[in-house]
Amino acid sequence: MTAIPLGVPRRLVEFTIDGQEARVPEGSTILDACRAAGKDVPTLCHGDTLTPKNACRVCVVEVEGSRTLVPACSRRAEPGMTVHTETERARHSRKLVLELLASSVDLSTTPQVAGWIKEYEAKPDRFGPEAARLNEEPRIDNDLYVRDYDKCILCYKCVDACGDQWQNTFAISVAGRGFDARIAVEHDAPLTDSACVYCGNCIEVCPTGALSFKSEFDMREAGTWDESKQTETTTVCAYCGVGCNLTLHVQDNEIVKVTSPHDNPVTHGNLCIKGRFGYQHVQNRG
Amino acid sequence: MDLHFGDSKPTDDERAAVDALLGPPESSWEGADRSDADLRWARGGREARDRRDLLLPGLHAINDRVGWISEGALDYLCRRLTVPPAEAYGVATFYAMFSVKPRPATVLHVCTDLACAAAGAPELCAGIEARLGPGVHVERSPCLGLCERAPAALAIRAGDPVRTAVSAPATVEGAVLAATAPDSAPEEPPAAMAVPQAGGDDLILLRRVGVVDPLSLDDYRAHGGYTALRRAFELGPAGVIREVTDSGLVGRGGAAFPTGRKWQATASQPDHPHYVVCNADESEPGTFKDRVLMEGDPYALIESMTIAAYATGAHQGYLYLRGEYPRALHRLEHAIAQARARGLLGDDVLGQGYAFDIEIRRGAGAYICGEETALFNSIEGYRGEPRSKPPFPVEKGLFGKPTVENNVETLVNVLPILTMGAPAYAAIGTERSTGPKLFCVSGSVERPGIYELPFGATLGELLELAGVRERLRAVLLGGAAGGFVRPDERDIPLTFEGTREAGTTLGSGVVMAFDDTVPLPRLLLRIAEFFRDESCGQCVPCRVGTVRQEEALHRIVARTGAAAADDIALLRDVGRAMRDASICGLGQTAWNAVESAIDRLGAYE
Numbered sequence: 001m002t003a004i005p006l007g008v009p010r011r012l013v014e015f016t017i018d019g020q021e022a023r024v025p026e027g028s029t030i031l032d033a034c035r036a037a038g039k040d041v042p043t044l045c046h047g048d049t050l051t052p053k054n055a056c057r058v059c060v061v062e063v064e065g066s067r068t069l070v071p072a073c074s075r076r077a078e079p080g081m082t083v084h085t086e087t088e089r090a091r092h093s094r095k096l097v098l099e100l101l102a103s104s105v106d107l108s109t110t111p112q113v114a115g116w117i118k119e120y121e122a123k124p125d126r127f128g129p130e131a132a133r134l135n136e137e138p139r140i141d142n143d144l145y146v147r148d149y150d151k152c153i154l155c156y157k158c159v160d161a162c163g164d165q166w167q168n169t170f171a172i173s174v175a176g177r178g179f180d181a182r183i184a185v186e187h188d189a190p191l192t193d194s195a196c197v198y199c200g201n202c203i204e205v206c207p208t209g210a211l212s213f214k215s216e217f218d219m220r221e222a223g224t225w226d227e228s229k230q231t232e233t234t235t236v237c238a239y240c241g242v243g244c245n246l247t248l249h250v251q252d253n254e255i256v257k258v259t260s261p262h263d264n265p266v267t268h269g270n271l272c273i274k275g276r277f278g279y280q281h282v283q284n285r286g
Numbered sequence: 287m288d289l290h291f292g293d294s295k296p297t298d299d300e301r302a303a304v305d306a307l308l309g310p311p312e313s314s315w316e317g318a319d320r321s322d323a324d325l326r327w328a329r330g331g332r333e334a335r336d337r338r339d340l341l342l343p344g345l346h347a348i349n350d351r352v353g354w355i356s357e358g359a360l361d362y363l364c365r366r367l368t369v370p371p372a373e374a375y376g377v378a379t380f381y382a383m384f385s386v387k388p389r390p391a392t393v394l395h396v397c398t399d400l401a402c403a404a405a406g407a408p409e410l411c412a413g414i415e416a417r418l419g420p421g422v423h424v425e426r427s428p429c430l431g432l433c434e435r436a437p438a439a440l441a442i443r444a445g446d447p448v449r450t451a452v453s454a455p456a457t458v459e460g461a462v463l464a465a466t467a468p469d470s471a472p473e474e475p476p477a478a479m480a481v482p483q484a485g486g487d488d489l490i491l492l493r494r495v496g497v498v499d500p501l502s503l504d505d506y507r508a509h510g511g512y513t514a515l516r517r518a519f520e521l522g523p524a525g526v527i528r529e530v531t532d533s534g535l536v537g538r539g540g541a542a543f544p545t546g547r548k549w550q551a552t553a554s555q556p557d558h559p560h561y562v563v564c565n566a567d568e569s570e571p572g573t574f575k576d577r578v579l580m581e582g583d584p585y586a587l588i589e590s591m592t593i594a595a596y597a598t599g600a601h602q603g604y605l606y607l608r609g610e611y612p613r614a615l616h617r618l619e620h621a622i623a624q625a626r627a628r629g630l631l632g633d634d635v636l637g638q639g640y641a642f643d644i645e646i647r648r649g650a651g652a653y654i655c656g657e658e659t660a661l662f663n664s665i666e667g668y669r670g671e672p673r674s675k676p677p678f679p680v681e682k683g684l685f686g687k688p689t690v691e692n693n694v695e696t697l698v699n700v701l702p703i704l705t706m707g708a709p710a711y712a713a714i715g716t717e718r719s720t721g722p723k724l725f726c727v728s729g730s731v732e733r734p735g736i737y738e739l740p741f742g743a744t745l746g747e748l749l750e751l752a753g754v755r756e757r758l759r760a761v762l763l764g765g766a767a768g769g770f771v772r773p774d775e776r777d778i779p780l781t782f783e784g785t786r787e788a789g790t791t792l793g794s795g796v797v798m799a800f801d802d803t804v805p806l807p808r809l810l811l812r813i814a815e816f817f818r819d820e821s822c823g824q825c826v827p828c829r830v831g832t833v834r835q836e837e838a839l840h841r842i843v844a845r846t847g848a849a850a851a852d853d854i855a856l857l858r859d860v861g862r863a864m865r866d867a868s869i870c871g872l873g874q875t876a877w878n879a880v881e882s883a884i885d886r887l888g889a890y891e
Contacts, residue, residue, distance in 0.1 A: 060866070092863060093863045097827060100860070
C-alpha cells in the first residue's frame with residue numbers, strides 16, 4: 001500500500017470534454033480531466049513527477065475560442081471551457097508530430113508509440129530517405145549509464161529532474177538551438193568530467209530509453225533483454241535510514257536495473273547513486 | 287545547488303573582461319585568492335545567484351574582449367554568478383553571435399537575407415571570402431536590419447574596446463576594409479538617409495528624425511521633447527492609460543494587441559514590482575524601422591518608456607536591443623546617461639518624486655528573442671525559449687512579475703497621443719486602425735526606406751511613393767512571417783482589418799518588392815532556411831517541421847506542376863501542424879510566406 005498525500009480541499013471546475021460534462025478539482029489539467037473521464041490522449045514528454053514542459057505537442061486538443069491547439073498536459077481546466085479531444089484538426093497535428101519525431105529519432109524503445117503510429121496512420125517515411133536525422137553513436141563514457149541521443153526527443157525531463165525540480169545538481173542542460181539542440185553537460189564533455197553525481201534520476205524520467213542503465217544497454221545490444229521474463233520486486237533500500245523504496249527488476253535471477261515507485265511520498269521515484277546502482281554486492285555469490 | 291567547476295582557468299584578459307562587468311571577486315568562492323576570512327565563512331552564493339540576469343552581459347563581455355568564449359572563461363563567469371556551468375553552456379550555445387570554439391578576433395557578418403540576397407549577397411560573400419585571409423571569420427548572417435542599404439555587412443572586432451564597422455551598401459572592398467580596419471572604415475550615413483520623407487511637415491512619428499541632433503538632449507527638448515511626459519504627470523497614471531485606450535493604439539510589433547488594455551492589466555496587478563520592457567529586438571527580415579527611430583530620435587524612446595512605466599507603476603525598465611545594432615546601442619547609452627544626468631531618469635524624474643530608470647540589455651543573435659516571453663528568459667539569463675501562455679506577461683512576466691512589454695514603434699506612438707490628445711490621434715487612419723504607421727520598404731524600389739503613412743493608405747500608394755520598378759513579380763507583406771501578395775493587388779488597404787480581409791497580414795509593417803529578376807523558389811528557400819536556423823528547438827512541430835519544410839523546398843526548387851504536387855501536399859500537412867501545434871509565433875508563422883507564394887503567386891505552377 002502506498003500513502004496518498006492529502007492536499008487542501010479544492011473547488012471543482014465544471015467544463016465539457018467532447019460534449020460531456022466534466023468536473024475536476026481546481027488546478028487540474030485538461031489531461032487529468034481526460035484521464036479521469038477514461039479518454040486516451042497520447043503523451044510523450046509528460047512526466048508524472050515533473051512540471052509539464054509541453055514540448056512534444058502530441059497531446060494537443062482543441063479548445064473553443066483558442067486560435068491554436070492547446071497542450072492538454074499543461075493547460076489548466078477553466079470553468080466553462082469547451083474541449084474537443086478527437087477533432088480532425090487535433091488528430092492531424094498529433095499524426096504529424098508522430099511523423100516528424102519518428103522520421104528524426106529512433107523511437108524503437110519508446111513505449112506505446114508504435115500503437116499511436118498505427119492508430120493515427122502516421123507515415124514517417126514519407127519525408128523521403130534524405131530526411132535529416134540525428135544519426136549519432138551512443139555515448140558510453142562510464143560504467144553506469146549510456147546516453148543515446150539518437151533516441152532523444154528533447155522532452156527536457158532529464159534537465160528538469162537534474163535541475164531545480166529534484167536533484168539540484170544541474171549537470172545537464174539543453175545546448176545549441178533548433179534541430180541542432182542537444183542535451184549536454186558543460187562544454188559537451190564526457191559525463192565523467194561533468195557535475196553528474198550518478199543518481200540516475202534522469203534515467204528514471206526518460207520516456208524513450210535515450211538514457212539507460214549500462215546493464216540494460218548491454219543486454220539490448222546482446223539481444224538478451226527480455227521484459228517478459230522480468231519480475232519486479234519493491235523493497236526498502238538498506239543503505240541508509242531514509243527509507244527509499246527500490247523496485248528491483250530481475251531477469252534470470254539477476255538484478256538488471258533498479259527503479260523507484262513514483263507514488264512513493266518519500267522519493268517520488270528519485271534515488272541516489274547507491275540505491276540506483278549499488279546492487280552488485282547482492283549478487284556476489286562467489 | 288551542487289556546483290561543480292572544472293579545472294580550466296580563465297586567461298588574464300577573460301578574467302579582466304568579467305571583472306570589468308561584475309567588479310573584482312571578493313572571496314575565493316568566486317575566484318579570488320583565498321583569504322583568512324574564506325576559511326571561516328562562505329559568502330556570496332545566494333547574493334550572486336540573484337544576479338543570474340548578468341549572465342548574458344557576462345557572455346557579451348567575454349565575447350567582446352576575446353571574440354569567443356573558452357571553457358575557462360565560461361567557468362569563471364559561472365563561479366562569479368553561481369550559475370551551473372551546464373546551464374551557462376546551454377545559454378552560450380543558444381546565441382548565434384557567441385562561439386564556444388576558438389575563432390579569429392574579427393567576425394564579419396554578411397547579410398544573406400531577403401533584401402540582401404536580392405541585391406547580390408551570394409556574389410558578395412564569395413568575393414569577400416576570396417579576399418580575406420584566415421584572420422577574419424566570415425559569417426553568413428540573417429537579416430542585419432539594413433535592408434534599405436542592401437547588401438550589408440557588419441564587422442565586429444573583439445578587443446578592449448570592441449570595434450564595429452558597417453558596410454552598406456556593401457562592396458567587396460568596403461566590407462574587407464570594415465573587417466581589416468574598422469577604425470578607418472567610412473562613417474555610416476545618418477539615420478535620416480533611411481527616411482525619404484525626412485523633414486516633411488505631416489510626419490508624426492518620424493517628425494524629428496533628421497531634424498534633431500540625436501546626441502543632444504537640449505535639441506530634443508527644443509523640438510518638443512518631454513512635453514508628453516509633462517502632460518502624463520498632469521493626467522496621472524489612470525489618465526494616461528485612459529488616453530492610450532481612447533486613442534485606439536494597438537501594438538505595432540505584429541500582434542496588434544490593444545496597448546491601453548495591456549497597460550491597464552499590468553497597472554492593476556497587486557503583485558509588485560512591475561516592469562516595463564521595450565522590445566527592440568527587431569530581427570524580422572525586412573524590418574529596420576526601430577533601428578532608424580532609435581538612431582535618429584533616441585530620446586523619444588526614453589521618454590515613451592518613462593511614460594509607460596509611470597502609467598503602469600513600474601520603476602525599472604529594460605530595453606532589450608538586438609545585438610546587431612551597434613550604432614543604436616551607442617546612441618541609446620548616450621541618451622540614457624544624459625537623461626539620468628539631467629534628472630529625467632533616476633530617483634526623481636522631472637522633480638515629480640517618481641523614480642524610474644532604464645537598463646539596456648543586448649541580445650546576441652536570436653530572432654526568437656523578439657517573442658515576448660523568450661525575451662524575458664533571455665534577460666533573466668536563461669535560454670531564449672518562449673514560455674507557454676497562460677500565464678500572460680501582464681500577470682507573470684519578467685522575473686515572474688507583472689510586466690508590460692511593447693515594441694519601439696508602439697511606445698513612440700504614445701508621445702503624439704499625449705501631446706495631441708486621444709481624439710485627434712484616433713482621427714488619423716481608419717476607425718479600427720488608428721494613428722500613423724511606419725512601413726519598411728525595400729527590394730526592387732527606387733527609394734527604399736522607412737515611410738510613415740496614416741493607416742488606410744493602399745499598398746499601391748506606398749509602392750508609388752517608394753518608386754516601384756517595372757516588372758514587379760511579388761510583394762512580401764509583414765516579413766518572413768508574413769505573406770506574399772501579387773503585384774496587381776495594389777488596392778489592399780494597409781490596415782490590420784484590410785489586410786486580414788485580403789487574406790494576408792500587415793505584420794510588423796514590412797513591404798518588400800521583388801521584380802522578376804529575383805528567382806522566387808530561391809527566395810522561399812531562404813525563408814525556410816531562416817526559420818530552420820532560428821527555431822529555438824523546444825517544440826517538435828517547429829524543431830523538426832522547419833527542417834522538413836526546407837527539405838521539401840529543396841526537392842522542388844526546380845520542379846513545377848504535377849512533379850511538385852506531392853511535396854506541396856507534404857508542405858501543407860506539415861505547415862498546418864506547425865501553425866496549429868507550435869508553442870509560439872515563430873513556428874505558427876513559419877509556413878505563412880511559403881503557403882502564400884504557392885497559393886497567391888503560383889510559385890510552382
